[in-house]
Amino acid sequence: MATHCTDYDFLQIEPHWQTFWADNRLFAAGPDRSKPKYYTLDMFPYPSGAGLHLGHCENYAITDIMARYKRARGFNVLYPIGWDAFGLPTENYAVKTGRAPADVTRENIATFTRQLKTIGVSYDFSREVNTTDPAYFRWTQWIWLQLFKRGLAYVEDKPVWWCPALGTVLANEEVIDGKSEVGGHPVERRPLRQWVLRITAYADRLLDGLQGLDWPDSTKRMQAAWIGRSEGSDVEFDLESLPGQRLRVFTTRVDTIYGATYMVIAPEHALAEALTTPEQCAAVQAYVKTAASKSDLERTELAKEKTGVFTGSHAINPATGQRIPVWVADYVLASYGTGAIMAVPAHDERDYEFAQKFNLPCPQVIAPADGTPVELPYCDKGEAVRLVNSGECTGLTPAEAKTRLDARFAAEQRGRSTVQFKLRDWLFSRQRYWGEPFPIVWVDETDYRKAAAAGTLPLPAEPVTCVIDGQTRFALPLPESALPLELPDAPGYQPTGTGESPLAILTDWLEIWFDPATGAAVSATESKPGDRWVRGRRETNTMPQWAGSCWYYLRYTDPSNAEAVASPEALRYWGVPDIYVGGAEHAVLHLLYARFWHKVLFDLGVVPTDEPFPKLFHQGIILGEDGEKMSKSRGNVANPDDIINRYGADTLRLYLMFLGPLEAMKPWNSRGIEGVHRFLHKVWRECLDAEGKPNPKLSDHHTDSDELLRGLHETIRKVGDDIDNLRYNTAISQMMIFVNALQKEPQVNRSTMTSFLQVLAPFAPHMCEELWARLGRSGSVMLAPWPQYDAARLQTNQAKLVFQVNGKHRGDQLLPVDITQEDAVKAAADNPKVAAQLEGKTIRRVIFVPGKILNLVVG
């Protein structure tokens, strides 16, 4: 079944075995539930027109080697692939060319698939999923409906990037330095109706869940920082000019309240206008207007110098009873906490800087317990500091003061201990065509009540409403049975020019008669089909690309199930990925969003566990030869197709894995690849002679030396360990060491060679299949059980003992491992170099680590 080439002709060998694997369906995840399962997953690729790059190859080689190894170890392996195919690049291309996004997507997927097959990745292509397939996004919509039903989705006007010149809304990543990425046109913020998901309701669980995950620490830390849990207190300050109203602040340092000498509200704060006195009106209005016209980016970038305006009003510090001024300043963010702060300049850097600029008082209320004078601002807290000048709290530690003040303000009904998060709710809509449509119809209140009364729809406890053309509309979901809601055809896919999605001009699709019981719809231009039908307008937003990638790993367990996301049985057996490999660029968003959806599905009883990715690994970025990030403009891109044509996929895979630690960022080196290519040639020559027949040095009867067998067993052991621990580079180095030893042997037992081929096979699968067959082994090397190493073979009775004198290496000698210290010292003393160092000196101390080192301390 092997090819007949005499040389290592990888261009012939590789396609041959790729066809063999596909024809024999060797990589399909099996139905046998008695076997232990292993689920390995790559991050969901976007099938771009540019095709596969080296980063993909690195990612997929890592998981492919793992998958092949685990199969050989007897696991039932699930190793799937699919396509995260909705999204902007395809839509932009469609707009430009007028071609249907679905057609473009299909072509891109075909290209990707072809390329994947040329690198020999052992995916189970029978489980391929595609987020743009209605049979798939039916369940994306279904999950979204569950979120909707549980009150986790709502609608809000939110500012988005709008480009007047392009007549369209842009994503954050399409805006660069305040200009559109395409064309460099100016962009502005414009409020548009958006769907928002209440991810903040899961903030605590998302944070706590991180603890048990086997993820890179840096990624866990990044997510924790993104969630940004912060414990503090809410306190309400009375307002002198607005009796009965209070200004609420959030502070993590309520213990410093005796030092709060002014307050600051964000320019967007609801009380900004009410608090402004007539004399200050012009100044405040001007300030608020300037702040509003700045983008978030400008506001933070220009943040070097603090700015602000006095409102003219005062609040009362509830601790001291003093009147303190209320300012407006944009260093306070409307979106965090309550949008207002109590400023304690003596103990907060930002407040200090502001107070210095505007000449506000800075009384110190925290001091080191030992009375050391300190410079302001002084931000220490903890056991070593005490409150000073703080009335009843003077002398307490900050922690004690917090307890006391929280209790006092709670009793006064003006405060409490509380927790804030940096995490914001998730803006979950795009004004775009190429995404999942929301299964929502906007209706008036009467129709909503009528439809709700039927009791069959997935409705939230509180209706979701919005105002369209001055009228309040209610969000009526499609019944689950009516899913999927497919995308209508849109001529040209052009932007509408109003900021709404291209769907908003497809009147027949948009304005409908709708049957809430069945989800059926007809154009509103037709006559009302029946009594229970209601007049509605479809939701025109579509879901962001994150939607489809939030749950795809579940679909792989049962990809064609028409009744559910996946069957409970499949979800129980396959569970979640045992290892998830992808780039660190998704450390926060994708991984956080998917965790959120998974927890909701867990609460719904759909999935049996509450975390989707127990083990995560990030492969490092492959840089160009110049050590810079690969990019077309730099001209430092190495193309996988070229490399495969020149060296073969096995060489490419092996070299990518040999380059360095998998997680490290490392530069490509086109000369270095020669090394692993030579290594594969060497393996070939050790197996076959010049005619392509088995090398005469291989025999079935030869007894290999203990040393060679120790090398073989050490290699089996190390390669297995290193694969388990994702240290492929040292596994390869061990295989090179073994082949170098093999090469020096005049005769080698054939089974030694075939055992070695088995451990090499996950890395260089095509060549190992070929050699396995040519050495007379039957079937696929992939089906042979992983060789066992014999621990007894690894032992030696001699080991090199290193001699040191005063910690310096002075020689070594092969000695029995169980040598006594006394004999070891004798052996050392016989060593001429050691003897020279001992000359005329006394041995003061002997450090003996058996089998390793003998250090003689002399003086």
Added chain:
RNA sequence: GCCCAGGUGGUGGAAUUGGUAGACACGCAGGUCUCAGAAGCCUGUGCCUCACAGCGUGCGGGUUCGAGUCCCGCCUUGGGCACCA
């Protein structure tokens, strides 16, 4: 500014719990084979030195019989966050 991870030959990198620094490979040099070349094979290759010795894991200190590894201070590269009260 804050948090994190790195810094080892000409190059990529290796080094259980502190125990031979530089495995493996690239490159380079010499040799062998060849009419010649390619490929292969052999030898060498941290620095300094003819050699002995000495010096060497970003820099400066420290702990230790012994430090790439542990501790303190600094420099530097990369990543993340960035007025989050």
